[in-house]
Amino acid sequence: MAPSTTTGILLPLLFATSSLAQNTTAPCAISTFSSLSGVEISTVEALQSRSTLLLPDLVPSCGGPNKNVTVSADICRLVANVRTSDSSSIRIEAWLPENWNNRFLATGTGGTGGCIDYSRLQGGAQLGFAAFGTNAGHDGSSGHEFFLNQPEVINDFGHRAIHVEAEVGKQITALFYGREASKSYYDGCSTGGRQALQEAAMYEDDFDGILAGAPGVDWLKIVASKAILARRIGWPGLNSSAYVRPEQWQAIVTKQIELLDGLDGKKDGILDSPQNICFDPALLACGTGVLEQDLCLHPDQVQSVEKAYQPLINGAGDIIYPPFIIGASTGVFSNNQKDGKPILNYSLVRDFWRGAVYNNSDWTENNFTLSDLDYALFINPGGVNSNSRDLSRFHKRGGKVLAYHGLVDTTVTPLLSMEFYKGVQAAVGLSLEEMQSFYRLFLVPGMDHCSTGPGAWNIGQVYPLDSKRLDAANNALLALVDWVESDKAPEFLTGAKYQNDSVSQPILAERRHCPYPSKSRWDGRENRNDARGWACGYV
Structure with missing residues (x-):
């Protein structure tokens, strides 16, 4: 305990027990x-x-x-x-x-x-x-x-x-x-998702049900990865032959989607399973004609792009953070110049290492290396990077975790949620069926970080709420409540894509999202924008 x-x-003790005797507001x-x-x-x-x-x-x-x-x-x-x-x-x-x-x-x-x-x-x-x-x-x-x-x-x-x-x-x-x-719940995304799972590991009695979006577990590694990836693509040497410019990255991601979109059976601007796709940046080299002459990749740039989609590996050769996802906007590490000078737009690296890691206002991220990450992991400021994979106590007391992660997340690679899920399974010692009884992870094609994106991403996680979708099938928090209080595990969540991403506008598409490792599959018959045409399966 x-x-x-x-x-x-x-x-x-914040109040006397007798204060609970009343039954009116x-x-x-x-x-x-x-x-x-x-x-x-x-x-x-x-x-x-x-x-x-x-x-x-x-x-x-x-x-x-x-x-x-x-x-x-x-x-x-x-x-x-x-x-x-x-x-x-x-x-x-x-x-x-x-x-x-x-x-x-x-x-x-x-x-x-x-x-x-x-x-x-x-x-x-x-x-x-x-x-x-x-x-x-x-x-x-x-x-x-x-x-x-x-x-x-x-x-x-x-x-x-x-x-x-x-x-x-x-x-x-x-x-x-x-x-x-009667019951206690938690709802958070990104850092809020990290806080959710740390809570479950450290204070198992705080909540009966936890809704964790794009959980930023291994938080120091997530933040550090942006500076490391920027260095891999030639930054801060803006004039180096290896540096890949921000406008080139926009063209790279656009071309990835254009070339790979049809692998799921329909070209709709969404990669259904980007985690399973291998991408060779040599396709975009100058001379192939795939990208325009002012955007194509020269030899050193091809190598930079290849490195950008590789995992972080420590000195012992161990993977310590999964790779960036294909088809996601790269701005978190490629938007790294201002007025012709190198500056990382992703300011969390600078802020946290200055304030919490080195306690030094003069520190700069321009020379960031794995040694800076290693030092941060060694001191682990505030316990921010505590390993929260052992959820055995939370599982034992009957707690439920409902997690979701967008498959074009620009900030936290969705591969981390998949790895974390497997890590919890190993730490608690459960079969897949037993895992599904207390922890379900929903991967959402076309969702960016926590919300937005081209896919049917709205599962009730942002305000304003759609008054017509306030039920367990369409609202992740209500699905969690149903699971905790009625033992009805969510078989799927139905996501919606609204015109202009506004719940006051018409719904353009709905889709069923499935608990990992199952996947949402289109039957090829129903309208692809109709949730009834999607089912969960392992094939």
């Missing part, structure tokens, strides 16, 4: 939460559905100071800081809906954290969850200053914030509604 708190968390007032200790409440307010919530205090990298969001239900909103050590605290925000479904929902962050995920608060509250978000211990998703000389802030981001959010959030929920939540 995991400890109820992590060393350094200054959280006494308490007033939306600070007095309702006065028994909380170690919690500094800044806002308690009642908000009506469809009203506009202004958020003037947000830092620019979180969308401030002019950001506003639509309130998705009649709620009591609470904002508070929770002390996690003598030198750190996290902010949590609660949306407590009037029409509560008796469930608790925590949400995570993205990137280096620092921004409350309002989209998931909106969606959760609309569905009736007592929904919570956190800033993971600092304000902002870009920059390094908040980590400098702040080991406890790094600990919050690395492993502690979601656990504290879960503990305090459940108690806030009980104070407001007069009873504990």
Whole structure:
């Protein structure tokens, strides 16, 4: 059994047991939460559905100071800081809906954290969850200053914030509604997916069900890969014969899709199984006529492109991070110049290594090598890269994991989710059937990082929600609830592609997405844009 708190968390019992005796919703007032200790409440307010919530205090990298969001239900909103050590605290925000479904929902962050995920608060509250978000211990998703000389802030981001959010959030929920939540859930993507699976491994009692999108496990390797891949394609030597320019990469990916799209039986701009495709960049060499003369690859560039699609390998020859995926936009490592100077547009490398790894504002990523990654893995700031593959305790207590990953993810290669799934299976010692009973991974062709893309990517993971698709077949969170509470494991999730990616517009295509390692197959008869023409199978 995991400890109820992590060393350094200054959280006494937050309310008396007698507070749970009431069975009616308490007033939306600070007095309702006065028994909380170690919690500094800044806002308690009642908000009506469809009203506009202004958020003037947000830092620019979180969308401030002019950001506003639509309130998705009649709620009591609470904002508070929770002390996690003598030198750190996290902010949590609660949306407590009037029409509560008796469930608790925590949400995570993205990137280096620092921004409350309002989209998931909106969606959760609309569905009736007592929904919570956190800033993971600092304000902002870009920059390094908040980590400098702040080991406890790094600990919050690395492993502690979601656990504290879960503990305090459940108690806030009980104070407001007069009873504990019947079930507890988590929803997060990218870094939020990492937080999800670390939670399951470290604090198995926090959640009954976990929804993990594009989970950023092995987080340091994910971030470091962008600098390593940039070096592989000739950067920062912008004038070197090996350097492949950003506009060439756009042409490369476009040509990959054009040449390989028909392998799945239909040319629709989507590669159904890019993980199974081998691509020879020599096809794009100058002289082949495949690319225009100003975009074609010279010999050293052919080698650079080949290296870009190879895995990260350590000095012992072991694969430590899977390769980038064919057909995905390469901007995370190929957009690496500004005004003619080398600069990596993917700023997480610079931010985290400056602030949390080296604690040095002058450090630059221009000479990044595997040794920089090795050092980060050795010190593992805040436990951010803790191995969370051993989910045996979470499995034993009956927890469920529903994960999803887009097959054109530009930030976290979907091959990592496949490798992680196999790693959990090995660590827990389960057959495939036993794995499917508690952990299901859905791979989504044509989905980018967490959402968007040319495929039928919408599985209810972003706000606004489509009121016509609020059921377990079309909404991943509701599928998780059905699994946890009714033991109905999701046989598929139906994704939708909307015109202009707006739920207010018509649906252009629907498709069934299947639990790995099965695959979604088109029957060749029904309209390819109709979900009824897709079925799951292992062939």
